[in-house]
Amino acid sequence: MLALLGATTLVLVAAVRWMLPAAAGETNLKSPQNVEVYIIDDTFILQWNRSEPSVKNVTFSADYQTLENDTWVKLPGCQSVASTKCNFSSVKLNVYEEIKLRIRAEKDSHTSPWHYVDSFTLFGKAQIGPPKVHLEAEDKAIIINISPPGTKDHGMWALDSSSFTYSLDIWKNSSSGERRTKTVYPRDKIYKLSPETTYCLKVKARLLPRKTGVYSPVYCIKTTVENKLPPPENIQVDAKNHIYVLKWDYTYENVTFQAQWLHAYLKKIPGDNSGKWKQIPNCENVQTTQCVFPKNTFRKGIYLIRVRASDGNTTSVWSNEEKFDTQLQITPFPPVITMKSTNDVSLRVYISAPEESENKPVNHHYPLIYEIIFWENTSNAERKIQENRTDFTFPKLKPLTVYCVKARALIQEGKWNKSSVFSDIVCEKTKPGNTSKTWLIAGVCAALFSIPVVIYVMKLLFRCISYVFFPSSKPPSTIDEYFSEQPLRNLLLFTSEEHTERCFIIENRNTITAVEETNQTDGEHKKYNSQTSQDSGNYSNEDESSGSKFSEESLNQETE
């Protein structure tokens, strides 16, 4: 018994010691507070606050656990840390898997209870760090070269090497205002700057849809002295039937131009693409400010186009890179207009798609807006309206006046502004204003005329109804004739039994006559018999023995 008691007390003491280690060691350690995980790119930081700043020589240790693995593993870089922060970037983990962390304070052989951090994914907590930026100056532009945040090809953004989009903030160093914000490619050019001016800029990376990084430090650079030859401006590509027309503006003469293209997707991939630009056919050494090339030069896709000028000795820098999407190079077709004058001195306009066109579906698929120009034939005053309806009315016009209308289709969608040529002009005269009276008269006339018609129709209808629902009670004449001599009450029975009865009667007569004849002969026999019997009756009593004698004799004669 004593041994058992001793054992239990030992166990109890041990349990108490295990549960409350501080109670025995006098140092009641508390677990750290406000534990936070900060992740920027590939740097993972765990931060916390001391619960008892007065207690000296306290260190902290953290464990982690993945969902796949149920055991707690020591978090590298976060063992026996004396400060309130540790870097666990060296941990090898799938950044998309959920992990759990726990941390406790330690002093000598004593430890605090664990503080648990809610499960999270490294990616979910990760912030995008500042990108590295390299700048090069031109006279009116700055070439920007951005390296994506994080380490290349592995780590946090391993899947995102091409996914980053960059927002750039640029301003003149001298002035405080006038900031420009722009979305740029990793390798891009910022245009429309002044020469010999210092510009400052900062860049942040973004991962659509909702991760936005921190800005890079501010970089400043001074643009160079203005070049003699400026680059061409306002580059524009227009699609015609089978060709593209590339146009640009240029102020100087006696220069030749050269145009190049690049697949726009290459810009999205980090790396140098300067060697991948290709010459546009028919656009080399052109002296005009435009060049024409067949549509089949470009397959479907998005392209970048740039142009530069050369006067033989010097060459300008490349122009702005103009984005050009073959799929969006659509010119809508002019609509077809029909106009109709209505009775309230208005003109109703119907707009429809052209019936015969080379590329029929184009107009149908786009949200078209119609620009309609409307004028009185004799005056020059035009009314211009924009409509997205295809059926509308110009109300309250002058009566008996000719009005004309023409329209064109527009595609207005953000940056794309396309318009068709104008349709044919359609003119129409409005109706006189007092049309309502004539209509009233016509209406009355029509009503008068329709009365006899209505009456006649009613009559017909009445006849029909009475024929169907109230038929006359007389039977048809044929039936009448047939049964004219017969009384009507026998009509039902008579027809079925008449013949058979006759037949019966005829048969009966035969049998009856036959029977009567036989009866007659029988009767004679009977009469005769009765007479004889009557006679024999007289004799019978007398001649009983003689009869028997006679029968005996005849019997004997028979036996002999």
Next chain:
Amino acid sequence: MSTKPDVFRTCVWPACLVGLLITGILSLDCNLLHFHLRKVTWQNLRLLSSTSSSFPVECLQETTAFELPQEILSHTQPVKRYIKEAFYEMSIQAFNIFSQHTFKTTWEKDYLKQIQIGLYQQLQYLEQCLEEEEKEKEDSKEMEQNGINWSGAMVSQLSNLELRRYFNRIDNFLKEKKYSHCAWEIIRVEIRRCFYYFQKFAVLLRKK
């Protein structure tokens, strides 16, 4: 008077049809883009399907299940924004896969380029749509403050994470197999699945 029914037949009826079509498209945010998206996704799917007619037999034993999160369609369906986000995420990841520098493959290079061009186009349209919406959102920030949006964002974030896990598996597979011929063939088949999803997303976006 005799021209009256003709006018109606030839003009009003098609006009009504066009009107219906237009209102259908106008109800979308970036309406023109959705039309193009559908076209581009269809072209891309056709292109990827045509890159090789048969799967090489010697690669059969290396095939792996990458477990494309199929519920992505049903999860994102209620809100157009989520469809766009998932659509974008898948597109950008597919683009990244095809844009890896270590690309060594027997696929015809031209085809690969075409796929990249198509995917880039798809991305551009989606990016534009997302950015446009972002601006709209900034304009009406106070509407963001309610809890419904927050829980919605969680759903979208979770599906985004699922997609990333999936593409991470693909990425790891390619790295493990050292971008071998077979690895690429397997990935190509896998990515075709995504392209089918693109097609579905595009249809969903146009419908709404």
